[in-house]
Amino acid sequence: MPKKIRYFDRNKEPFLSPEERVKTFKEYALGFSVNMAVDEAKRCLFCKDAEKRCIKGCPIHVDIPGFIKKITEGDLVGAYKKIIETDIFPSICGRVCPQERQCEGSCILYYDTVRNRKNKGLPVSIGALEKFVGDFIRISGIEIEEIPDPPTGKRVAIIGAGPAGLGCAYDLAMKGHKVYVYEALPKIGGVMTYGIPSARLSKEIIDYEYERFKKLGVEFIFGCVVGRSKSLREIINEYDAVFIASGYGRGRLGLKGDDLENVYSAIEVLMRVNLFGERVDLGKKTVIIGGGFTAIDAAITALRLGVETHVVYRRTRETSSARQEEWDHIKEEGAFIHWLTQPVEILGEEGKVRGIKCIKMTLGEKDESGRPRPVPVPNSEHIIDCDSVIFAIGQDPNPVSYEDVPEIKRDKWGGIMVNERYETTLEGVFAGGDVISGGDTVVKALAQGREAAKFIHEYLMGTK
Amino acid sequence: MVRIERQEKKGYFFIKTDKGNITPWKRGQYFIIRFGNNYKGIPSFPFEMGGETVFIIYGEKDIENISNIEGPCGKPLNLSGYSRILFVCNDKGIPAFMNVKQGGKEHIDLLILGSSELAEELGVNYKRINYLEEVREEVNRNNYDLVISAGDNEISKGIEDLNISAEHIACVYTPIRDGTGLCLICRVYVKGEMRLNCVDGRWFIARDIDWDKLKASKKEKAECLRR
Ligand SMILES: Cc1cc2nc3c(=O)[nH]c(=O)nc-3n(C[C@H](O)[C@H](O)[C@H](O)COP(=O)(O)OP(=O)(O)OC[C@H]3O[C@@H](n4cnc5c(N)ncnc54)[C@H](O)[C@@H]3O)c2cc1C
Ligand code: SF4
Numbered sequence: 001m002p003k004k005i006r007y008f009d010r011n012k013e014p015f016l017s018p019e020e021r022v023k024t025f026k027e028y029a030l031g032f033s034v035n036m037a038v039d040e041a042k043r044c045l046f047c048k049d050a051e052k053r054c055i056k057g058c059p060i061h062v063d064i065p066g067f068i069k070k071i072t073e074g075d076l077v078g079a080y081k082k083i084i085e086t087d088i089f090p091s092i093c094g095r096v097c098p099q100e101r102q103c104e105g106s107c108i109l110y111y112d113t114v115r116n117r118k119n120k121g122l123p124v125s126i127g128a129l130e131k132f133v134g135d136f137i138r139i140s141g142i143e144i145e146e147i148p149d150p151p152t153g154k155r156v157a158i159i160g161a162g163p164a165g166l167g168c169a170y171d172l173a174m175k176g177h178k179v180y181v182y183e184a185l186p187k188i189g190g191v192m193t194y195g196i197p198s199a200r201l202s203k204e205i206i207d208y209e210y211e212r213f214k215k216l217g218v219e220f221i222f223g224c225v226v227g228r229s230k231s232l233r234e235i236i237n238e239y240d241a242v243f244i245a246s247g248y249g250r251g252r253l254g255l256k257g258d259d260l261e262n263v264y265s266a267i268e269v270l271m272r273v274n275l276f277g278e279r280v281d282l283g284k285k286t287v288i289i290g291g292g293f294t295a296i297d298a299a300i301t302a303l304r305l306g307v308e309t310h311v312v313y314r315r316t317r318e319t320s321s322a323r324q325e326e327w328d329h330i331k332e333e334g335a336f337i338h339w340l341t342q343p344v345e346i347l348g349e350e351g352k353v354r355g356i357k358c359i360k361m362t363l364g365e366k367d368e369s370g371r372p373r374p375v376p377v378p379n380s381e382h383i384i385d386c387d388s389v390i391f392a393i394g395q396d397p398n399p400v401s402y403e404d405v406p407e408i409k410r411d412k413w414g415g416i417m418v419n420e421r422y423e424t425t426l427e428g429v430f431a432g433g434d435v436i437s438g439g440d441t442v443v444k445a446l447a448q449g450r451e452a453a454k455f456i457h458e459y460l461m462g463t464k
Numbered sequence: 465m466v467r468i469e470r471q472e473k474k475g476y477f478f479i480k481t482d483k484g485n486i487t488p489w490k491r492g493q494y495f496i497i498r499f500g501n502n503y504k505g506i507p508s509f510p511f512e513m514g515g516e517t518v519f520i521i522y523g524e525k526d527i528e529n530i531s532n533i534e535g536p537c538g539k540p541l542n543l544s545g546y547s548r549i550l551f552v553c554n555d556k557g558i559p560a561f562m563n564v565k566q567g568g569k570e571h572i573d574l575l576i577l578g579s580s581e582l583a584e585e586l587g588v589n590y591k592r593i594n595y596l597e598e599v600r601e602e603v604n605r606n607n608y609d610l611v612i613s614a615g616d617n618e619i620s621k622g623i624e625d626l627n628i629s630a631e632h633i634a635c636v637y638t639p640i641r642d643g644t645g646l647c648l649i650c651r652v653y654v655k656g657e658m659r660l661n662c663v664d665g666r667w668f669i670a671r672d673i674d675w676d677k678l679k680a681s682k683k684e685k686a687e688c689l690r691r
Binding site: 187225259264267268400 | 496
C-alpha cells in the first residue's frame, strides 16, 4: 500500500505560555517528547533526491533523511552520529537555524525545489528533530566516542571560539593536529554565548560542547585579546597555521543623539545580561531599532527585564531577516512592533534619553538587495517616548586581532578577504565565519570553519 | 598561585601572583580581574613588587572568588619623545602610576591630590597637593613637557581646564566589560570620533577627549568608573 502523505499534521513543539516565558530566561521551546519525535519523523518521505531538496537547503548539508530514518528505527545514537558527520552541534543548530529558509523551506511537503513551486503542506519539523536527537544524547549522558587521528606534530592557532573557530578546531583536532584556540572572552561560543539569550539557547548546551572539545585535546586560552594581549604576528611565528574566526561582533550605533546616556548597542545589553548576569537599567520603556536576529534577541531580553518594549523597523515583517515565528513570540510576550518606521533622532533631556523621533515609511522600488526600498511618508514624523534606546542595526567588524598585520588584506568594510580555499593574503593564515562574510548564521560559520579545516589540513600536510 | 591580601580597613585589596602566571604586559596596559561564575570584571593596572605581579582592587566583596585574570588589554602607552614627565593622580591612580613608571626607564615625578595611604604603604615618593591649580605651578616651575593624569576623569578634566603648557595624556575611566571592542559600553569620543576605551585606550591626549560626552555616558555606578 502506498504511504499516505501527511501534509498537514506537523507536530508542534510545546512552548511555555507567553505569560510564563516572559518571566524567565529559561528556554521557552520545550522540545519534542519521544513519541512526538518518532511521529514527526514518520512524516518524512525519505526522498531519493533529498540532496536536491532539504539537504541542499541546509548550509552544512546534513543527511536529513538519513538521520530521520534512524529516529523512526529508534536508533538515536545512530541519528546523532549521522548528524555530526556534517553538523557537530545538533542541539544548537536545531534551536537557532532559520530552518524555514533552509532545510524546512526546501522540504517537498512544503516546497518542490526541483520543479520550483510551492506545495500544499507543512514541512517536516527538521529543526525540532535535530534538537531532539542532540538533546537526547546530551541529557542521557551517552558517551559518543570521537577519536582523533594519531598526532601529526603540527600546531594550529585559532582566533575566536565562535561557531567558525569551533568548527575548524574540531576537524583539525580530529585530523591529529594540536589546536590552540585564543578567545578574548571567558567562555567558548562567541555570539551563541554572549548574544543569543538563554531563553532561545540554554548555556548548558555550550558547556556540554566545551567538554567535547576538551576531550579532543583542544586547548583554549581564554581572556586573550589577540592584537593586545598577544600580537597576531607572534602567533603566526609560533604556529604552523592560523585560522582567524574573530567574527563581526562590534556593536553599531549611528543616529543623532546616540551619545546620550541610556543609549545602548544591542551587543552591550545582550552581553551584560547573557554573559555577565547583570541587570541592565533600561528604565520603564525601551525602543529597539532594527529588524534582524539581534533586534529580536534584544526584545526577548528587555521583556524579561520587565521593560515595556517597542521595536521600530523601517521595513516590513516579510522583508526582515529575523525568523518569522520569533516576531509572533515577542508580540505574544507583549512587545509593540512598529513596522515601516524609521528613527531619525534620539531626543534627550539633561543628557538622558526621553524619546525617539521617527518617521513612517512606505515601500517603493526594489533596491540592490531585491527588497522594496522604504521611502519616507511626508509629514509623518512622530515621537515615541522612552527611557532608553537599543541599537540592533547590525554589527561592524572587530579588527583588533588583525589590524596590525597589513599583509592580511581587508575588504572595504574592514572584514578579511579570502580566496576559495579560505586563505588570506598572508601565507599560512586562513579566515572564516562572519569575519569574511560580514555577518551570517551560526550554521554557515560552522560550515566555513569545517571547510577551512580541510584546506588547512592540506596546507599542513603539504598535499595542497 | 593567586594570593589575596586583605586591607579591609583601607578599603582595598592586593591581588598578588607569580610573574610567570601573567602574560607579560607593556606600559599602560591593564588586565580584567574576573570574579565568580558570572565573570564580573574589574579593570586593574598591574605592577611588580618583590618578584610578584600585583593588582589593587577597591572594595570588592567577592574577592575570594577570582575566576580569571584576563589580559593584558588596551594599547601600550608610548612615552618616547618626552623628557620631563609629571604624573598627577589621587589615591586610586597609584596602580596606574606604578604601572607607567615600571614600564620604562624615564624618571617620572608624582603629585598626589589629597592623602594616599596606598602611596605610603608602597613607599612611593610623591608630593602632596590640595588643589589642582598647583599642577600649573609645578609645570611652570619644573618645565615638564608631559603631564599624565589618572585616578579619576574629574582630575583629568580639571587639569585639562588649567590650559597648561605641557602635553597632557589622560587615563580614561569608563565601565569595561569584554575588553575586546565588542559591546561599546566604554565608548569615548576623541577628536569627534568614537573610540573604545577597552581596546584603543586607556590613554588619550586629554585635549582631544570630549569630556562632556564622557560624563554623559556614565551609566554605571560610580565605583565601576573609578578603577
Ligand atoms: C544577537 C545575535 C543573534 C543571532 N542569532 C542568530 C540565530 O538565532 N541563528 C543564527 O543562525 N545566527 C544568529 N546570529 C548570527 C550568528 O550568531 C553569527 O553569524 C555567528 O555566531 C558567527 O560566527 P563566528 O564564529 O564567525 O563569530 P562569532 O560568533 O562572533 O565569534 C567570534 C569570537 O571571536 C572572539 N574574538 C573577537 N576578537 C578577538 C580577539 N581580538 N582575540 C580573541 N578573540 C576574539 C569573540 O570574543 C568571539 O567569541 C546572531 C547574531 C547576533 C549578533
Ligand atoms: S543544520 Fe540547520 S539547516 Fe541544516 S538540517 Fe539542521 S536545522 Fe536544518
